[in-house]
Amino acid sequence: xxLILHIFRKDLRxxxxxxxxxxxxxxxxxxxxxxxxxxxxxxxxxxxGLWDAIPALVPATWCFLIIRAIQDESLVGDRQFWxxxxxxxxxxxxxxxxxxxxxxxxxxxxxxxxxLAKAGFSPTHYLLGLLWMQLMLVIIMIVPAAAAGTVTSTxxxxxxxxxxxxFYLIGVAALTSEIPNAEMSEGAVAGVADLIIVIGACIAxxxxxxxxxxxxxxxxxxxxxxAAVILVLVATPYGILIAHAYPALAVGQQPAVTLTFDHxxxxxxxxxxxxxxxxxxPIIVLxxxxxxxxEGHVGVLAGLNLTIEAPDGQHWTSSWHSADGHFWPDENxxxxxxxxxxxxxxxxxxLPVKIHMTLAxxxxxxxxxxxxxxxxxxxxxxxxxxxxxAPQGGGPADMIACxxxxxxxxxxxxxxxxxxxxxxxxxxxxxxxTRHLWQRGSDSQVGIVPVDDDNLMFAGSGDNPRKPLPYLCxxxxxxxxxxxxxxxxxxxxxxxxxxxxxxxxxxxxx
Amino acid sequence: xNAPIRTExxxxxxxxxxxxxxxxxxxxxxxxxxxxxxxxxxxTTAIKIxxxxxxxTSGKAEVLGTPSKKVAGxxxxxxxxxxxxxxxxxxxxxxxxxxxxxxxxxxxDRDLENDLVRRFDLPRDRKLKQxxxxxxxxxxxxxxxAFRPKLIVLDEPLGGxxxxxxxxxxxxxxxxxxxxxxxxxxxxxxxxxxxASHVGYLEQGRLVFSEQMGSLAARFREVExxxxxxxxxxxxxxxxxxxxSASAAVVRFIESRFDxxxxxxDITQVFGAARNAAFTPMSLRSIFLAMAKTRRASL
Numbered sequence: 001x002x003l004i005l006h007i008f009r010k011d012l013r014x015x016x017x018x019x020x021x022x023x024x025x026x027x028x029x030x031x032x033x034x035x036x037x038x039x040x041x042x043x044x045x046x047x048x049g050l051w052d053a054i055p056a057l058v059p060a061t062w063c064f065l066i067i068r069a070i071q072d073e074s075l076v077g078d079r080q081f082w083x084x085x086x087x088x089x090x091x092x093x094x095x096x097x098x099x100x101x102x103x104x105x106x107x108x109x110x111x112x113x114x115x116l117a118k119a120g121f122s123p124t125h126y127l128l129g130l131l132w133m134q135l136m137l138v139i140i141m142i143v144p145a146a147a148a149g150t151v152t153s154t155x156x157x158x159x160x161x162x163x164x165x166x167f168y169l170i171g172v173a174a175l176t177s178e179i180p181n182a183e184m185s186e187g188a189v190a191g192v193a194d195l196i197i198v199i200g201a202c203i204a205x206x207x208x209x210x211x212x213x214x215x216x217x218x219x220x221x222x223x224x225x226x227a228a229v230i231l232v233l234v235a236t237p238y239g240i241l242i243a244h245a246y247p248a249l250a251v252g253q254q255p256a257v258t259l260t261f262d263h264x265x266x267x268x269x270x271x272x273x274x275x276x277x278x279x280x281x282p283i284i285v286l287x288x289x290x291x292x293x294x295e296g297h298v299g300v301l302a303g304l305n306l307t308i309e310a311p312d313g314q315h316w317t318s319s320w321h322s323a324d325g326h327f328w329p330d331e332n333x334x335x336x337x338x339x340x341x342x343x344x345x346x347x348x349x350x351l352p353v354k355i356h357m358t359l360a361x362x363x364x365x366x367x368x369x370x371x372x373x374x375x376x377x378x379x380x381x382x383x384x385x386x387x388x389x390a391p392q393g394g395g396p397a398d399m400i401a402c403x404x405x406x407x408x409x410x411x412x413x414x415x416x417x418x419x420x421x422x423x424x425x426x427x428x429x430x431x432x433x434t435r436h437l438w439q440r441g442s443d444s445q446v447g448i449v450p451v452d453d454d455n456l457m458f459a460g461s462g463d464n465p466r467k468p469l470p471y472l473c474x475x476x477x478x479x480x481x482x483x484x485x486x487x488x489x490x491x492x493x494x495x496x497x498x499x500x501x502x503x504x505x506x507x508x509x510x
Numbered sequence: 511x512n513a514p515i516r517t518e519x520x521x522x523x524x525x526x527x528x529x530x531x532x533x534x535x536x537x538x539x540x541x542x543x544x545x546x547x548x549x550x551x552x553x554t555t556a557i558k559i560x561x562x563x564x565x566x567t568s569g570k571a572e573v574l575g576t577p578s579k580k581v582a583g584x585x586x587x588x589x590x591x592x593x594x595x596x597x598x599x600x601x602x603x604x605x606x607x608x609x610x611x612x613x614x615x616x617x618x619d620r621d622l623e624n625d626l627v628r629r630f631d632l633p634r635d636r637k638l639k640q641x642x643x644x645x646x647x648x649x650x651x652x653x654x655x656a657f658r659p660k661l662i663v664l665d666e667p668l669g670g671x672x673x674x675x676x677x678x679x680x681x682x683x684x685x686x687x688x689x690x691x692x693x694x695x696x697x698x699x700x701x702x703x704x705x706a707s708h709v710g711y712l713e714q715g716r717l718v719f720s721e722q723m724g725s726l727a728a729r730f731r732e733v734e735x736x737x738x739x740x741x742x743x744x745x746x747x748x749x750x751x752x753x754x755s756a757s758a759a760v761v762r763f764i765e766s767r768f769d770x771x772x773x774x775x776d777i778t779q780v781f782g783a784a785r786n787a788a789f790t791p792m793s794l795r796s797i798f799l800a801m802a803k804t805r806r807a808s809l
């Protein structure tokens with residue numbers, strides 16, 4: 001232990017400037033966060049732009065700090081003085097870990113306690129969550145940075161490796177966009193596998209380098225992990241996984257939502273005020289009738305694929321694409337959006353075509369429903385955090401802004417405009433249809449700040465886009481529920497004889 | 511322990527390049543063993559294998575009774591290693607460098623440290639990066655001697671240093687040699703000759719010879735023979751004769767197995783009686799050059 005502290009003190013003497021900068025940035029950032037909570041600035045300025053850069057700078061300085069500390073006893077090459085001194089690798093690794101914990105984890109933990117308290121939460125209630133955040137920080141950032149530090153001997157080498165990593169990520173992103181069905185399911189399966197491969201390789205490299213200093217083997221391991229990620233990306237049978245995740249409806253099973261094409265002829269496109277044809281693949285918006293959503297449930301359209309057949313035999317099939325449609329029991333009209341290959345669209349856009357659509361559905365049950373009444377100023381919402389009524393974009397329409405401890409909760413909500421305590425002129429009463437809230441939330445808390453900013457926006461139809469009205473005033477009631485995921489299913493939708501150009505989405509500015 | 515360093519058939523290949531080829535070496539306890547040889551002979555590779563910086567391709571090496579592959583951690587409390595191209599923590603001052611290393615060694619001797627710093631005239635308050643090459647070597651040597659190691663391993667410590675610094679380094683080393691075994695690789699043959707007890711000659715990864723300095727000096731002689739008239743030169747000479755050359759009535763060669771009784775007899779057998787025979791002892795440098803030229807000619 002004495003030698004661990006001895007090496008630690010040496011690293012601190014050598015890197016006190018980096019430590020100071022890293023701590024100063026963390027403190028400045030947390031001060032800025034607290035300042036924004038009390039008086040948010042909506043205007044952009046050069047100064048605010050600099051503040052916006054700090055969330056990226058803080059992790060960057062942490063990475064730099066851990067890399068520099070490791071490179072102090074470089075594990076690359078055969079000329080380092082320390083290699084022929086009585087260092088035990090476990091002692092050296094422990095000293096570097098202690099350095100990271102002391103100047104990265106510990107300050108962040110303390111800052112997080114302060115931020116939770118400043119946001120109005122009791123820090124002691126969230127200690128486990130904060131430890132989880134620290135673990136995520138170590139896994140996602142510190143371990144990869146440490147691995148980079150163990151296989152490089154200079155900052156220049158690290159920067160060159162970072163440039164290489166950026167090109168690799170661009171390549172992977174480009175590859176992902178080219179792989180059929182990957183967009184819908186990549187995050188679920190391949191993403192987890194990739195994370196295990198990358199983090200596993202980084203941990204192995206750190207131990208291999210400290211214990212054996214096998215630099216080329218370690219570098220090969222990292223490159224191998226990169227290749228394995230691509231292999232997983234390419235070899236994952238996305239179509240099969242999606243079909244397995246969303247099985248066809250069993251006999252007697254009801255879908256989460258029934259969507260049927262609305263055959264009402266579409267209104268002709270306005271000639272004036274349109275931006276005209278957009279580049280890229282055209283987007284088709286089909287009106288649909290909504291039915292079959294049981295009371296207390298929400299039907300979710302997770303994704304869709306489709307085949308379009310023209311009368312002359314031409315056809316085009318899309319891959320699976322994720323969608324984010326949610327349908328409520330009291331909703332009867334909605335729309336389905338998808339893009340079509342530009343060349344195919346240009347050939348068949350005026351022909352009556354047949355569309356066969358496969359819809360991936362999820363059923364959610366609203367549980368633990370809670371009645372909440374807004375108040376002037378801040379009010380606590382159980383399971384969410386501390387909330388207040390906030391103007392939406394600075395305009396008259398409103399939303400409920402909340403600070404949630406650790407992570408944004410997964411929520412649904414309802415608000416009945418007839419219950420609104422807002423006052424309106426007689427000639428501008430808002431639509432009375434129930435407004436709904438669907439907030440996905442975050443699966444786990446990763447980041448610097450342990451307080452999430454949520455905006456609970458109750459969406460509804462019939463708003464005047466030019467003059468949206470407020471719904472939420474002190475005393476207005478609403479409900480929130482915790483959605484519980486139920487059955488997944490796959491349903492089919494056939495639409496015959498429609499002309500695609502009639503349903504092409506064209507943005508307009510009127 | 512009779513041999514703090516021992517290798518058996520030690521081989522190291524870098525891809526297809528064979529840096530060491532079956533090296534058999536034994537360094538006796540208490541000796542000052544000088545490993546000499548031309549550039550690229552494999553001296554540094556051999557030392558790096560002994561220090562577990564490189565792994566051998568095959569063969570065995572033992573340091574202080576421990577296989578070289580396990581030379582690590584606390585064993586370095588008994589080994590003082592200095593290399594000419596070692597990277598020191600340049601940002602540290604000399605006194606901070608020594609203070610940093612102190613806790614790693616239970617046997618660190620503060621008095622000896624002070625003595626070495628004084629003897630080497632090391633400026634304690636200067637950063638290592640501000641020191642000249644010679645000063646840095648002295649700082650490295652002081653840090654490698656102050657804990658009284660049982661084995662001192664030096665890889666080309668004298669190269670490129672001025673004579674004064676070399677003398678200071680050697681003096682500092684010799685003071686410690688009485689209680690340690692010293693293994694040193696060097697090009698500086700004249701200096702080595704002055705203090706080494708044993709010498710090994712390495713070339714192209716092979717140990718050409720390894721013996722006590724005294725016996726080496728005793729068995730090499732520059733021989734100059736003067737005859738009444740130009741002798742008839744035979745096609746073959748005894749194997750121990752190197753670089754035989756004749757000029758009129760004078761024949762010169764290097765006898766690598768000189769024996770006061772046998773060598774004159776061999777000469778008489780080959781050339782007949784010589785009018786005059788001179789047997790001149792050779793310096794290590796001359797022996798080294800003779801060996802190197804012989805090896806080169808045989809390739």
